Amino acid sequence: MxxxxxxxxxxxxxxxxxxxxxxxxxxxxxxxxxxxxxxxxxxxxxxxxxxxxxxxxxxxxxxxxxxxxxxxxxxxxxxxxxxxxxxxxxxxxxxxxxxxxxxxxxxxxxPIKLLKGVTSPLRAFEGGGIDYVIVRENTEGLYASRGAGVLLRGEVASDSLVVTRKGTERVARFAFDLSRKRKGALRDGKRRVTVCDKANILRSYAFFRSICDEVKSDFADIDIDYAYADAMTVHLVKRPDFYDVIVAENMFGDIISDLGAATVGGMGISPSGEIGDxxxxxxxxxxxxxxxxxxxxxxxxxxxxxxxxxxxxxxxxxxxxxxxxxxxxxxxxxxxxxxxxxxxxxxxxxxxxxxxxxxxxxxxxx
The missing domain is CATH 3.40.718.10 (Isopropylmalate Dehydrogenase)
Structure with a gap:
């Protein structure tokens, strides 16, 4: 409202x-x-x-x-x-x-958008061929451990990766709502949310993906897609026009958003917003x-x-x-x-x- x-x-x-x-x-x-x-x-x-x-x-x-x-x-x-x-x-x-x-x-x-007049290192997509948005969960994930990790006697250090149902559900819903407001991916015009994770390796990311799947049930008009974080670094270079909205855990979102920025001219022309309710x-x-x-x-x-x-x-x-x-x-x-x-x-x-x-x-x- x-x-x-x-x-x-x-x-x-x-x-x-x-x-x-x-x-x-x-x-x-x-x-x-x-x-x-x-x-x-x-x-x-x-x-x-x-x-x-x-x-x-x-x-x-x-x-x-x-x-x-x-x-x-x-x-x-x-x-x-x-x-x-x-x-x-x-x-x-x-x-x-x-x-x-x-x-x-x-x-x-x-937002990862190639503006007119900007030269992209991805020559095949010049002329407006890159326009997607990365939504990074901003309060949990690995960065939730900042200031609270453990350092034992100068020998062992550890940080915990935190994924909650509430945190994932609300950022996933934000991503689907955002896709609904956009015109879809440049390649095929489809409104699509891509979940970027490592669900094949860690239970925390498998849980993140499962919650995104649950939220998807409220958005029949939006497609859902999945990509492992390591593969995503390849996809954002080879087929950036496939993407509409990407949602990711805190650290993965941090990494891939800088990669995306590099494909559209660099950090000096890349905006960002940190948004809550x-x-x-x-x-x-x-x-x-x-x-x-x-x-x-x-x-x-x-x-x-x-x-x-x-x-x-x-x-x-x-x-x-x-x-x-x-x-x-x-x-x-x-x-x-x-x-x-x-x-x-x-x-x-x-x-x-x-x-x-x-x-x-x-x-x-x-």
């Missing part, structure tokens, strides 16, 4: 570290231009590795509260070299991990790239396309069709800029600056 439509959407905005502030500001500027200044209010909030270095807190309580209260969350990037916890794990990751669990953002959504966090799939921070050298495309995802999520949640239209306009503007070839970011082989890409997208919007 859609929620009441607010007069102004309040977006908790954590610019974060490295290139995070640059790309977040680009996304904010473009959203305001597309949707109108009055429709969005970006509430700036502290957080990230740099904030931890200064205060000892990667996610302040006031930021966490703001994220719970706002309509959505926009995040730039987090993480800085050498800023780690005593156990060696990176501080930057903790920002969105805390939000992920605090807000129960159980579906990590990674009440909250959504949106950020580019790339890291904080501190080596180019402050140099106007970053590509804002991933952050801008993440904002597009945010608009579509808000559109669905609040039955606000105007936001879906604005999202489509921004996406078309990005493709127009990349397709023209005059403004190409460095990660795609060009020399366009972050500010130049932003101005070009703004111009294309108008």
């Amino acid at each position: 859609p929620h009441a439509r607010p007069a102004t959407y309040r977006i908790a905005t954590i610019e974060g570290d490295g290139i995070g502030p640059e790309v977040a500001r680009s996304a904010m500027e473009i959203v305001k231009e597309a949707c109108g200044e009055a429709k969005f209010y970006f509430v700036m909030a502290d957080g990230g590795a740099g904030h931890y270095q200064k205060t000892g807190d990667v996610l302040p309580a006031e930021t966490a509260k703001l994220c719970r209260e706002c309509d959505a969350i926009l995040h730039g990037a987090a993480g800085l070299p050498g800023i780690v916890y005593p156990d060696g794990t990176e501080v930057g990751n903790e920002l969105h991990l805390k939000l992920r669990f605090d807000l129960d953002l159980y579906a990590n959504v990674r 009440r909250h959504g966090l949106f950020q580019g799939a790339h890291g904080s790239a501190p080596d180019i921070a402050g140099q106007d050298a970053a590509s804002p495309v991933a952050a801008v396309l993440s904002a597009v995802m945010m608009l579509r999520w808000l559109s669905d949640r609040h039955d606000d069709e105007s936001l879906a239209g604005d999202a489509a306009r921004i996406e078309r503007a990005v493709e127009a800029v990349l397709g023209a070839g005059d403004h190409v970011p460095a990660d795609l082989g060009g020399s366009a600056r972050c500010s130049g890409m932003t101005r070009a997208i703004l111009s294309a919007l108008n």
Whole structure:
């Protein structure tokens, strides 16, 4: 059921570290231009590795509260070299991990789409031949052991893989619902959910698959398909046009989504959303790239396309069709800029600056 439509959407905005502030500001500027200044209010909030270095807190309580209260969350990037916890794990990751669990953002959504003007290493699929979505279970799997694994006397280490009925059922349902909203796989037009697992080896993955099968019974109009994770790495290279929506356990989803991103131009143009029943966090799939921070050298495309995802999520949640239209306009503007070839970011082989890409997208919007 859609929620009441607010007069102004309040977006908790954590610019974060490295290139995070640059790309977040680009996304904010473009959203305001597309949707109108009055429709969005970006509430700036502290957080990230740099904030931890200064205060000892990667996610302040006031930021966490703001994220719970706002309509959505926009995040730039987090993480800085050498800023780690005593156990060696990176501080930057903790920002969105805390939000992920605090807000129960159980579906990590990674669109894999080849945009016009982008050269793919998979030459056979250029011209728009890649367009699918990976839905990664975001709160369980092997990563549920983060911070809770066992290290015995410096000799033996172990982590547990956690799969629950509730966690799998809801992410599977999310994947089938998403497929129902899409137009199907490019190869044959069929709406299809592919379950990526290792059900032939581990009981936990066999259980994951069985729950997906149970959920399928509520979606007679959607096909179900299966692929072992190792085989999937081959399929995403050889036949990406076969896929519509892929659902996977946390770690496998993490791995195959980066592989998918590489086939459509890389992490610098890959958006992502972490979505729950009440909250959504949106950020580019790339890291904080501190080596180019402050140099106007970053590509804002991933952050801008993440904002597009945010608009579509808000559109669905609040039955606000105007936001879906604005999202489509921004996406078309990005493709127009990349397709023209005059403004190409460095990660795609060009020399366009972050500010130049932003101005070009703004111009294309108008």
